[in-house]
Amino acid sequence: MSNQQSQNSNQIANPQTGELPKVKTPDMNDRDFLNDALSTCKYLTDSLNIAVREASHEQLFTDVLQILTETHQSCRELYNLMFQHGWYKLEAEEQQKLDQAFKQFNNYSSQFPY
Amino acid sequence: MPNNQPPIPNPPRAITTKDILYIKDALSWELLTFKKFHFMANQIQNPQFKEALNKAGQMHQNHYQRLLTHLQVDNNTALANLPNTQQQQQQ
Numbered sequence: 001m002s003n004q005q006s007q008n009s010n011q012i013a014n015p016q017t018g019e020l021p022k023v024k025t026p027d028m029n030d031r032d033f034l035n036d037a038l039s040t041c042k043y044l045t046d047s048l049n050i051a052v053r054e055a056s057h058e059q060l061f062t063d064v065l066q067i068l069t070e071t072h073q074s075c076r077e078l079y080n081l082m083f084q085h086g087w088y089k090l091e092a093e094e095q096q097k098l099d100q101a102f103k104q105f106n107n108y109s110s111q112f113p114y
Numbered sequence: 115m116p117n118n119q120p121p122i123p124n125p126p127r128a129i130t131t132k133d134i135l136y137i138k139d140a141l142s143w144e145l146l147t148f149k150k151f152h153f154m155a156n157q158i159q160n161p162q163f164k165e166a167l168n169k170a171g172q173m174h175q176n177h178y179q180r181l182l183t184h185l186q187v188d189n190n191t192a193l194a195n196l197p198n199t200q201q202q203q204q205q
Contacts, residue, residue, distance in 0.1 A: 019159065019160050028157065030158050030159055030160050030163055033154045033157060033158050033163070033167075034158075034163060034167075036150075036154070037150075037151060037154060037167060037170065040147055040150060040151075041147075041170070043143075044143055044144075044147060047139070047140070047143055048140060048143075050136075051136040051137075051139070051140050054132060054133075054136055055133065055136070056125050056128075056129075056130045056132065056133050057124070057125040057126065057127050057128070057133075058124065058125070059127055059184075060129075060133060060137075060184055063180060063181075063184065064140070064181075067140075067177045067180060067181070070173060070177070071173075071177070074169075074170045074173055077166065077169075077170070078166065078170065081162070081163065081166050
């Protein structure tokens with residue numbers, strides 16, 4: 001979770017809403033707690049994914065898969081919440097690079113067997 | 115495996131040695147997670163975050179309950195329902 005400050009107009013972020021303590025202390029603040037919660041969530045999705053893959057019978061597979069899906073959704077909600085509060089800074093790629101990549105991979109259609 | 119055994123179309127609803135290891139692991143992960151989220155929700159200042167963490171915590175507790183049902187199975191019944199499991203003595 002790196003928050004690289006880049007000074008260009010492609011930045012997508014909300015202003016940081018001032019709910020963090022003005023003075024940084026060793027204590028956990030709200031942002032720390034949410035980051036920790038999101039890390040836990042990410043760990044769970046990784047681990048559950050393996051459990052799904054290893055399930056022996058259909059019912060177990062279906063149930064664990066649904067638990068995994070709901071966990072992903074929950075991680076997403078935490079991420080959205082953090083984004084809303086300005087703790088995620090996204091940066092849009094330059095249009096030229098985007099077009100270039102599309103062109104490159106679009107040209108590979110000559111290799112499609114179907 | 116005797117080669118006169120009738121085919122088993124799908125894995126039976128028995129919990130395997132591997133299943134139980136993963137289920138126990140997953141139960142431990144879920145338990146730790148909802149305890150942690152509950153703790154955090156009490157520590158955190160912002161009511162919106164508090165609510166989000168409690169919501170997630172409740173979900174993980176629900177996942178715990180759902181996983182637990184997979185330990186409430188009768189493996190003997192599942193095995194008895196396999197095609198032709200009468201102890202066939204091989205000739």
